[in-house]
Amino acid sequence: MDSYDVSLKLINYDLILQPHVFLDVTPIQHLLEYDAKFKNFKALPMFFPEIMQFLTSEYAVKIDFTYGEKLSFETVSKYSLRPYQEDALSKWIENKFRGIICLPTGTGKTFMGLEAIHYTKNRTLVIVPTINLLYQWRSAIVEHIGVSKENIGIWGGGKQELGDITITTYDSAHIYVKRFQNSFDLLIFDEVHHLPAPTYRAIAEGTIASKRLGLSATPERSDELHLDLEILVGKVVFRLEHKELVENGYVAPFELKTITIELSEDEQRRYNDLDKIYKDYVKKYHVFDFEKLVLRSGRDKKAREALLARQEARKISFGSGRKLDVLEGLLIQHQHDRVIIFCEFNEIVHEIAKRFLIPEITHKTKFEERKIYLESFKNGQYSKLVTGRVLDEGWDVDANIGIIISGSGSKRQFIQRLGRILRPSNTHSKAILYELVTKETLEVSTASRRK
Numbered sequence: 001m002d003s004y005d006v007s008l009k010l011i012n013y014d015l016i017l018q019p020h021v022f023l024d025v026t027p028i029q030h031l032l033e034y035d036a037k038f039k040n041f042k043a044l045p046m047f048f049p050e051i052m053q054f055l056t057s058e059y060a061v062k063i064d065f066t067y068g069e070k071l072s073f074e075t076v077s078k079y080s081l082r083p084y085q086e087d088a089l090s091k092w093i094e095n096k097f098r099g100i101i102c103l104p105t106g107t108g109k110t111f112m113g114l115e116a117i118h119y120t121k122n123r124t125l126v127i128v129p130t131i132n133l134l135y136q137w138r139s140a141i142v143e144h145i146g147v148s149k150e151n152i153g154i155w156g157g158g159k160q161e162l163g164d165i166t167i168t169t170y171d172s173a174h175i176y177v178k179r180f181q182n183s184f185d186l187l188i189f190d191e192v193h194h195l196p197a198p199t200y201r202a203i204a205e206g207t208i209a210s211k212r213l214g215l216s217a218t219p220e221r222s223d224e225l226h227l228d229l230e231i232l233v234g235k236v237v238f239r240l241e242h243k244e245l246v247e248n249g250y251v252a253p254f255e256l257k258t259i260t261i262e263l264s265e266d267e268q269r270r271y272n273d274l275d276k277i278y279k280d281y282v283k284k285y286h287v288f289d290f291e292k293l294v295l296r297s298g299r300d301k302k303a304r305e306a307l308l309a310r311q312e313a314r315k316i317s318f319g320s321g322r323k324l325d326v327l328e329g330l331l332i333q334h335q336h337d338r339v340i341i342f343c344e345f346n347e348i349v350h351e352i353a354k355r356f357l358i359p360e361i362t363h364k365t366k367f368e369e370r371k372i373y374l375e376s377f378k379n380g381q382y383s384k385l386v387t388g389r390v391l392d393e394g395w396d397v398d399a400n401i402g403i404i405i406s407g408s409g410s411k412r413q414f415i416q417r418l419g420r421i422l423r424p425s426n427t428h429s430k431a432i433l434y435e436l437v438t439k440e441t442l443e444v445s446t447a448s449r450r451k
Contacts, residue, residue: 003060004020004060004061004062005019005020005021005023005059005060005061006018006019006020006021006023006055006059006061006062007020007061007063007064008048008051008052008055008061008062008063008064008065009064009065010045010064010065010181010182010208012178013045013177013178013202013206014042014043014044014045015042015043015044015045015047015048015051015208016040016042017032017041017042017043017051017055018040019039019040019041021059023059024058025041025054027054028047028050028051028054031043031044031047031050031051032051044205044206045181045182045206045207045208046204046205046206046207046208046209046232048067048208048210049208049210065182066182067182067185067208068185068210069122069123069185070121070122070123071117071121071122071123071164071165072151072164073147073148073151073164074146075117075118075121075145075146075147076118076145076146077115077118077144077145078143078144078145078146079111079114079144081111081115082108082250084103084240084245084248084250085108085111085112085115087238088101088103088112088237088238088240089101089112089115089116089119091237091238092112092116092213092237092238093119094237095234095235095237097116097120097186097210097211097212097213098211098212098213098233098234099212099213099214099233099234099235099236099237099238100213100214100215100216100219100229100233100234100235100236100237101214101215101237101238101239102216102217102218102219102236102238102239102240103215103217103238103239103240104217104240104241104242104245104418104419104422105217105415105416105418105419105420105422106398106419106420106422107240107245107250107251107419107422109190109215109216109217110137110190110215112213112215113126113137113188113190113213113215114140114141114144114145116186116211117145117165117186117188118145120186120211122184122185122186122211123164123183123184123185123186124164124165124166124184124185124186124187124188125166125167125168125173125180125183125184125186125187125188125207125209126165126166126167126168126188126190127168127169127170127173127187127188127189127190127195127203128167128168128169128170128190128191129169129170129190129191129194130169131156131157131367132367132370132371133169133190134154134156134157134167134168134169135154137167137190138152138154138167141165147165151163151164151165152165152167153165153166153167154166154167154168155167155168155169155172155173156168156169156171156172157169162179162183166180166183166184168180170194170195170197170200170203173200173203174199174200174202174203177203177206177207178206180203180206180207181206181208182207182208184207185209185211186209186211186212186213187203187204187207187209187211187212187213187233188213188215189203189204189212189213189214189215190215191215191216192214192215192216192219192229192233193218193219193220193221193226193412195214195229195232195233196221196225196226196228196229196232197225201228201232204232204233205232212232212233212234213233214229214233217412217415217416217419218411218412218415219236220411220412222410242254242415242418242422245422251422252422252430253430254418254421254422254430254431254433255430255431255432255433256432256433256435257433257434257435258434258435258437259326259434259435259436259437260437260438260439261320261322261323261436261437261438261439262322262438262439263316263317263320263322263438263439263441264320264321264322267316267320267321268440270316271317271441274309274310274312274313274316275309275310275313275441275442277305277306277309278306278307278309278310280306281293281303281305281306285303287303293306293307294307313441313442314442315345316441317438317442317443318343318344318345318348318405318406318438318443319343319348319351319405319406320438323405323406323436323438324352324355326436327341327352327356327405327436328356330401330403330434331356331384334401335383336383337383337400338377338383338384338398338399338400338401339383339384339385339401339402339403340384340385340386340387340391340397340401340402340403340417340420340421341358341384341385341386341387341402341403341405342387342388342391342402342403342404342405342406342407342417343386343387343388343405343406344388344389344405344406344407345388345406346362346363346388348405348406349362349386349387349388352386353386356384356386358384358385358386359373359376359382359384359385359386360385360386360387361373361374361385361386361387361388361390361391362387362388363388363389363390365390370390373385377397377399378397378398385397385399391420398420399420399421400421400430400431400432401421401431401432401433401434402417402418402420402431402432402433402434403433403434403435403436404417404434404435404436405436406436406443407435417433418433421433
């Protein structure tokens with residue numbers, strides 16, 4: 001005769017509660033779904049800790065899977081946390097090892113993850129957005145907490161190695177979530193704003209890990225799915241902005257400089273014509289929601305013309321020829337500085353690279369080629385780089401001058417680009433972020449939104 005009141009099992013992508021006696025599940029009913037056919041309850045695996053806490057307080061429970069395993073090796077702390085980092089980890093621990101830590105790019109988010117691993121000693125899955133970050137995290141774990149490469153699994157980029165500490169990408173993790181279901185008790189979500197996406201959220205929902213740490217400069221999303229992060233990972237337990245870091249002496253003061261550009265007469269005329277096509281359509285058909293315009297463009301020729309006109313106007317304002325003249329002056333002014341130039345459109349990246357003989361990195365640049373350019377930039381062989389969006393996230397690159405030729409209205413993108421030029425407080429190198437904004441165009445409002 002079974003001496004347990006209830007059994008817990010992981011079957012496919014569900015946590016199954018098999019009752020052997022009558023169960024009063026009222027306190028956790030919101031987490032459960034009853035299956036009348038099999039006469040059991042099922043839940044998302046992520047609710048395992050909460051369900052376990054309730055069941056073990058009331059019933060005898062049999063668990064048919066392993067969980068909560070510790071690392072099979074020792075870690076060693078080879079770093080000292082700054083006071084704000086210690087405060088952030090304390091807040092996370094106080095919140096029962098759940099929550100999100102928000103720090104600007106370049107101010108030590110990775111060390112929050114390293115300390116979480118070192119402190120908890122739990123088997124850990126680190127989830128990152130890019131292949132490059134897989135190896136950056138592995139290098140950091142080896143260097144700073146004394147773990148050998150052989151003890152670190154890489155799951156992604158053609159590799160499927162499972163270790164006590166495993167690093168994977170969001171793309172791989174959501175495909176193989178069943179493989180990770182009960183293998184780890186600590187999840188670290190780097191750039192956690194990716195997680196609430198419809199596909200990626202399965203990573204959090206499908207794993208039983210009780211300890212969860214999210215890291216991001218800005219977890220907020222325009223679609224407001226970040227509101228789901230409190231359930232998937234935990235609430236924001238700590239946030240620090242650039243201004244506070246400067247005021248407390250952690251990073252050197254920096255400057256944000258906006259340079260206003262005027263279109264040439266031909267550019268302005270062309271821009272005005274295109275802008276009129278777009279605005280006339282929006283006004284006539286009352287399509288003020290851009291997403292609705294995109295949907296209509298698939299079946300409405302006039303809507304498509306309006307959309308293409310807007311895109312072409314945007315390219316004119318973002319890629320004005322006079323911006324390149326101003327850029328030339330800035331490159332001369334900062335010829336001895338380390339400069340990253342950011343552009344929204346790859347054709348402008350190519351034009352700048354060709355005109356000023358600067359290495360370019362776009363999404364089309366092969367991984368090994370990117371690596372060579374970035375290593376050359378770090379060691380001083382190159383002092384200038386021009387890029388699209390690919391260096392906004394997932395690459396460890398360090399400059400003291402940033403020049404935004406064009407960008408989106410995203411606050412996150414702006415903070416990430418600012419993070420590329422932040423300098424430690426003990427440096428004498430001043431950081432400056434320039435943004436070139438075209439007058440009397442939509443770029444004025446775009447620049448305003450990102451701040």
